[in-house]
Amino acid sequence: MILVFGGNGQLGQELSRAAAARATVLRALSHAEADIADASAVATALALWKPTLIVNAAAYTKVDLAETELEEARRGNEIGPGVLASACAGAGVPMVHISTDYVFDGSKQGAYLESDPVCPVSTYGRTKAVGENAVRRRLAHHVILRTAWVYSEFGHNFLKTVLRLAATRDELRIVADQHGSPTSAAELAEAVLNVAGAFVHDRTLAGTYHFTAAGVTTWHGFASRVVSIAAPMTGHNPRVIPIGAADYPTAAKRPANSHLDCRLFIKTFGFLPRHWTAGVDATTRALVGSTQQAGSHVA
Ligand SMILES: NC(=O)c1ccc[n+]([C@@H]2O[C@H](COP(=O)([O-])OP(=O)(O)OC[C@H]3O[C@@H](n4cnc5c(N)ncnc54)[C@H](OP(=O)(O)O)[C@@H]3O)[C@@H](O)[C@H]2O)c1
Numbered sequence: 001m002i003l004v005f006g007g008n009g010q011l012g013q014e015l016s017r018a019a020a021a022r023a024t025v026l027r028a029l030s031h032a033e034a035d036i037a038d039a040s041a042v043a044t045a046l047a048l049w050k051p052t053l054i055v056n057a058a059a060y061t062k063v064d065l066a067e068t069e070l071e072e073a074r075r076g077n078e079i080g081p082g083v084l085a086s087a088c089a090g091a092g093v094p095m096v097h098i099s100t101d102y103v104f105d106g107s108k109q110g111a112y113l114e115s116d117p118v119c120p121v122s123t124y125g126r127t128k129a130v131g132e133n134a135v136r137r138r139l140a141h142h143v144i145l146r147t148a149w150v151y152s153e154f155g156h157n158f159l160k161t162v163l164r165l166a167a168t169r170d171e172l173r174i175v176a177d178q179h180g181s182p183t184s185a186a187e188l189a190e191a192v193l194n195v196a197g198a199f200v201h202d203r204t205l206a207g208t209y210h211f212t213a214a215g216v217t218t219w220h221g222f223a224s225r226v227v228s229i230a231a232p233m234t235g236h237n238p239r240v241i242p243i244g245a246a247d248y249p250t251a252a253k254r255p256a257n258s259h260l261d262c263r264l265f266i267k268t269f270g271f272l273p274r275h276w277t278a279g280v281d282a283t284t285r286a287l288v289g290s291t292q293q294a295g296s297h298v299a
Pocket of ligand 1 (some may be wrong): 005006007008009010011012030031032034035036037056057058059060061075076080098099100101128146147148149150151155156185
């Protein structure tokens with residue numbers, strides 16, 4: 001059985017959904033059920049569930065708040081992964097740990113390889129990079145999967161923010177000079193389950209991999225796609241205006257280039273990601289459809 005930490009997050013919830021569809025035995029623990037930085041809670045969970053593999057989907061993901069909430073960010077992204085890795089090493093259990101494009105500074109021309117040196121430009125990115133190293137140091141049998149620009153029907157994400165703003169505004173001003181691959185948590189969950197299935201039998205697959213949807217766009221391209229899919233269903237069709245990151249100051253700096261090269265993952269695990277538009281279209285339709293269905297019950 002697969003034991004997931006961070007079970008109430010975007011990826012955690014999609015892992016539960018994807019495992020149920022495949023009849024894979026998986027138990028997802030929420031933050032309230034197990035804090036990954038709490039060694040005794042982690043040990044208790046491992047002893048109780050006796051997993052064959054662990055997925056760490058838990059993380060402190062509030063990128064801007066991390067600049068001021070350093071202790072919380074360290075707990076979720078540095079201490080927690082280290083505690084999990086030590087517990088896995090002690091129990092002889094392999095772990096899939098999720099990381100981020102934000103370990104890079106975004107200055108590279110072209111897609112980032114797994115072997116490129118990390119150089120985070122935010123507290124979130126720095127804590128995630130430290131967490132990666134804690135996993136590498138403490139647990140030989142790890143897969144670190146870096147992904148980017150994750151969205152889903154669950155939780156807070158850019159796609160949902162765009163839908164919310166599009167309902168009330170005539171104009172959305174969206175950053176057009178940061179590049180990345182919007183990745184559906186549903187597809188990421190499928191990728192993680194594929195890794196889990198292979199890694200549990202073949203621990204020589206241990207290492208660091210990149211996985212995102214295929215193709216690259218900007219936040220402006222991402223938002224424009226969401227609006228163009230939603231508009232025929234909602235009637236809300238705001239103009240989407242491109243702006244520079246310099247015109248939208250945020251507490252945390254973000255990489256201008258988040259494009260991750262996923263060829264090693266595809267070659268190793270035989271799982272081909274779909275183009276980013278496929279997941280964005282499906283999630284947009286699902287979210288708008290569920291809102292309209294809920295609305296149709298209101299007298
Ligand atoms: N979201 C993105 O755009 C993105 C991009 C690249 C990589 N990633 C990585 O992908 C992974 C999954 O992200 P996601 O989008 O699913 O994140 P998410 O929706 O924010 O979920 C993270 C979950 O982890 C929980 N958590 C935080 N600290 C914890 C702790 N100390 N112990 C146990 N649980 C804790 C959170 O619970 P609370 O809400 O109760 O704190 C939340 O349920 C993370 O490793 C993230 O760094 C995400």
